[in-house]
Amino acid sequence: MTARPLAVVGASAAGLAAAEALRRLGWRGPLTLIGDEPHLPYDRPPLSKQLLHGAWEPERLLLRSKDQLAALALDLRLGTRATGLDAATRTLTLDNGETLPCAGVIIATGVAARTLPGAEGLTGVHTLRTLDDALALRARLTGTGHRLVIVGNGVLGCEAAAVARELGHDVTLVGVEPIPMAAAVGTEIGELLAEEHRAHGVTLRTAAVAGFDTSGGAVTGVRLAEGEADAREREGTRLPADTVLLAIGSTPAVGWLGDDPALDTTDGLRCDAYCAAAPGIYAAGDVARWEHPVHGRPVRFEHRMNASEQGMAAARNLLAELAAEEGDQSAFADAFEGAPPERRPFAPVPYFWSDQYAVKLQAYGLTAGADRIETTVLDRAGRRAVALYGRDGHAVGVLAAGLPPRQVRGLRALIAAPVPWEEARERVRAATATG
Amino acid sequence: MKITLDADKCCAAGQCVLVAPEVFDQRDEDGIVVLLDAEPPAGQHDAVREAAAICPAAVIEVHE
Known part of the structure; x- marks a missing residue:
């Protein structure tokens, strides 16, 4: 029996990471990667940095070489937009009119830039x-x-x-x-x-x-x-x-999902702690709003690191679900090699960075939505600083500007799980006192 | 397994060092990746593949 394909909708960082992880974890069946842009998967953070500057040309942004992509044996649909999903039957509709019944779907459609009234069609x-x-x-x-x-x-x-x-x-x-x-x-x-x-x-x-x-x-x-x-x-x-x-800012690209009652598309596609939006339907990257098991509330991040990590997590959990699914399993077993992965909640330590002039900001955990922030400026002219972000009496995020890498990694360990505020303050002081 | 780096693309996130500290390090001055072992032993291969997949600047290429 021929397995239905797994489909990943969105061919940027999250979608690519998901497709790669599906292969790495043992999926040998058909794998469709759908991207609405005509380009091979490329990296977005350099767009506002090296590409805009002119230091890099577009080829430099490609996330994988043609050979690396070929090794994934993808049914790669670039310049193709998914226009609908029937969650109950896991069937995608594409903008060429094709319907694609799938064994499972990972949605990584990202976000779209917001605009202003009157901007459309205006040169400049x-x-x-x-x-x-x-x-x-x-x-x-x-x-x-x-x-x-x-x-x-x-x-x-x-x-x-x-x-x-x-x-x-x-x-x-x-x-x-x-x-x-x-x-x-x-x-x-x-x-x-x-x-x-x-x-x-x-x-x-x-x-x-x-x-x-x-x-x-x-x-x-x-x-x-x-x-x-x-x-x-x-x-x-x-x-x-x-x-x-x-x-x-931007808005999650969920409009194409319509108003399927099986899916909650309020500010992104709502998922459980396993990145599942519905049986066999997962989401990853900027579009996914999932229940973070450590922070105990739904979160959505438009961060590059989260795209890769969540793509990999969604792939793992989708395969685990399919392996455990009731019913005729011969199709799945035929298309899968090795031991099925274990289902795991997705509990990353969020990370983002920003480069402006020679200043590099690096942050771990949750920095937005804090109810208290303690910032220590170590060197104002040198733009060296550290900040701790708290919520409900616990430290949940930390940011470093201009700190050496060892110290930055130490700060990550500090807020990997929420720590009582006073304890975290002491640890930040100790971690940055020697730098 | 052989590892090559395109270190000019490195954004100093340090995720590779967290995942595979015996294979990757960061320069003290700017956090740019340093390759400690270009042909790591089999016990490191899974960690290296994960580091390559997770790198937010697609710096690490693994040849197997």
Whole structure:
């Protein structure tokens, strides 16, 4: 009996990691990898860094070589969008009209960049999520001295601002939050970053964006909303710009799943602690909102590390479920080699990093949503700092700026599981006292 | 098994060192990966494969 395929929807970091893990763990049956972009799987973090800068060309971003992909024996469907899933029968619909009944499905469709009303079709207004986005923005910023307004002062906006300054452009970073990246890392680390951006000549503004000034279909400026947070800045509510980058966050790509009552698609695809959204249906990466067993609440991360780790976890748990499934098992057994893996809750220590100028931030655990933050600036001019993030009396996250790798790894061990706040404070002090 | 690195792509996450500390290390000054053993013994192979799969910058290539 021929096994139905396993399908992975989404051919970026999480989807690729899932496909590789399915093979590594013993799946020898058909394996379909579906990606809506035309490109071979590539890495996204360099888009706002080395690729935008021009230091790297797109080939450098490929996650695997053609030979490595060939060894996976994939039914690789690039430039193909999944348009529907019937969870009960595990059947995918594709944009070419094809229906694909599967033995199991891993959903890794990621997120899509948010945009603003009036931005569509306007020359010079960009988002930055895909390789094509990054190449278009890079082409737009050819030469020096462009007037670039970046809307959104989160991680992406900050990284793009740093690169654009290094390329010699005039950069204004506009955020509704007065301090860059404050929601992700807190106000004190955010203020340290703000100082670094100002020192490199970035103009920081606090405002919402009301719209765009245009001429002949091209953007000529950004209009800031009246009543912006800093009233002193109100006189200049128009920022001239020939290029605008919208870096205002993203939305999970769940629209294609429709309103199947078996799936909860509120802020991502909701999964249990095993990354399962429904029997035989798993999710991984930016799109997955799963019950973190250590933190005891549903979380969703748009972090590169989580994409790989969760892709691997979803693959493992899907195979474990299929191996244990009731019914005719001959098809699965024929397509599987070795001992089926054990089902394991997915309990990673989250990690993210950000590079801005020469500053590297590295964070473990949960830094957003903290109810207390203690930041120790070790060297203000050198942008060396450590911050501890707490929730409900426990330390749940830690961030390092400019610390040596051994110390950074030590900090990870410290918050691998929530630690009582006072104990964690002492340990952070001890860990950073010698550096 | 042979390991090759594209260390210019390394983002200094250090996940390889956590997974396979006998095979990978990081430079003290910038955290860039250092290969301790390019042909590790069989007992390390699973850890090395995991490190390659998990590396967030696709730096580690494993030839088997």
